[in-house]
Amino acid sequence: MKQVLIVILVALSMATNAQTATVTPGNKAPEFELKNVDGKLVSFNSLGAVKGYIIVFTCNTCPVAKAYEQRVIGLNKIYAPLGFPVIAINPNDPSVSPGDSFDKMVTRAKTSGYGFPYLYDEGQKVTNAYGARNTPQIFLVRHTKEGNMVAYTGAIDNDPEDIGSNKVNYLEQAISAVMDGKEPAVATTKAIGCSIRRKSR
Amino acid sequence: MKYFFALTLLCSIRASGQKVDLINVDQLYEKLANGKDTIFVINFWATWCVTCVKELSSFEKLSVTHNREKLKVLLVSLDYKSKRTTSVLPFLKRRGIKNEVFLLDEKDQQVFINRIDPSWSGALPATLMVRSKTRKFFENEFTFPELESAYQKIKRS
Numbered sequence: 001m002k003q004v005l006i007v008i009l010v011a012l013s014m015a016t017n018a019q020t021a022t023v024t025p026g027n028k029a030p031e032f033e034l035k036n037v038d039g040k041l042v043s044f045n046s047l048g049a050v051k052g053y054i055i056v057f058t059c060n061t062c063p064v065a066k067a068y069e070q071r072v073i074g075l076n077k078i079y080a081p082l083g084f085p086v087i088a089i090n091p092n093d094p095s096v097s098p099g100d101s102f103d104k105m106v107t108r109a110k111t112s113g114y115g116f117p118y119l120y121d122e123g124q125k126v127t128n129a130y131g132a133r134n135t136p137q138i139f140l141v142r143h144t145k146e147g148n149m150v151a152y153t154g155a156i157d158n159d160p161e162d163i164g165s166n167k168v169n170y171l172e173q174a175i176s177a178v179m180d181g182k183e184p185a186v187a188t189t190k191a192i193g194c195s196i197r198r199k200s201r
Numbered sequence: 202m203k204y205f206f207a208l209t210l211l212c213s214i215r216a217s218g219q220k221v222d223l224i225n226v227d228q229l230y231e232k233l234a235n236g237k238d239t240i241f242v243i244n245f246w247a248t249w250c251v252t253c254v255k256e257l258s259s260f261e262k263l264s265v266t267h268n269r270e271k272l273k274v275l276l277v278s279l280d281y282k283s284k285r286t287t288s289v290l291p292f293l294k295r296r297g298i299k300n301e302v303f304l305l306d307e308k309d310q311q312v313f314i315n316r317i318d319p320s321w322s323g324a325l326p327a328t329l330m331v332r333s334k335t336r337k338f339f340e341n342e343f344t345f346p347e348l349e350s351a352y353q354k355i356k357r358s
Contacts, residue, residue, distance in 0.1 A: 022322070063249040133340070137322075158310060161283075190310055190323045192310060192325060195324035195325060
């Protein structure tokens, strides 16, 4: 009975393309295989043996995402060698946000010198699977025996303007907890960002 | 003639009389509590948010359409405080925005987002409709017909 209900719910959510609930820490990170800006497909497994992943839903067009771009590049430089590479996914539908087309993503990744995959989410399937709501939004994933588990969701830090005083690096604190084999003290944060651009409801 | 000048002067002052006061969540909620049976439509937006800017005209139209009703539209900007007079105010004047505008004076996103609504991810735009004890929160953009129908719903509630 429960399974039937789940099937119906999943079918319903797919039919309406509705906003799905955001995957919360402690749950499995949905698998994906998406086209990178270099034309190759990227999945968890394609990145080799790592300890986890910093998934960031980000885009070309949101001013908040752009304000965090250099910080995301910096995070990959620090944490990819430590086993936590960045995977950026653009969640916006280019038919409503032309600045987020695949071609424009290719240009942005090149110009800004992304050292990490920047993936195009055709049909927003992965965006919906994660229940991503805004850009930029982080899902820190930990590789475990049980699979890839979400350890932290939310903001990179509490300082969108990058002023520096009283900065709290939520994500970095979560990563160091995960590296120590612990649960992040703060596993969920929120931040003002741009809603994900979807085809009209 | 003298009166005519005085009148035009008064009108021009009123037309460009848009201001952006700071408001924190406590002050916002106090305003709502003092509004008694007024329906408040509070839109959270920012000048940098493309979809917010696109839907602002719908909020203008809503207050004009129902100007004889007990409706108050408040536009609460999430722009940085430093942009209040340099970006937000010129933007409002350029667009001829007539609704009341505030800039949210809160620092801790981990606190104020949940105080506005626990279901809010922080994505802009977002809209809160309040009629005394009835609250409805929307984390989505509105076309005018959608906004109108949401307003009618809370009016009937």
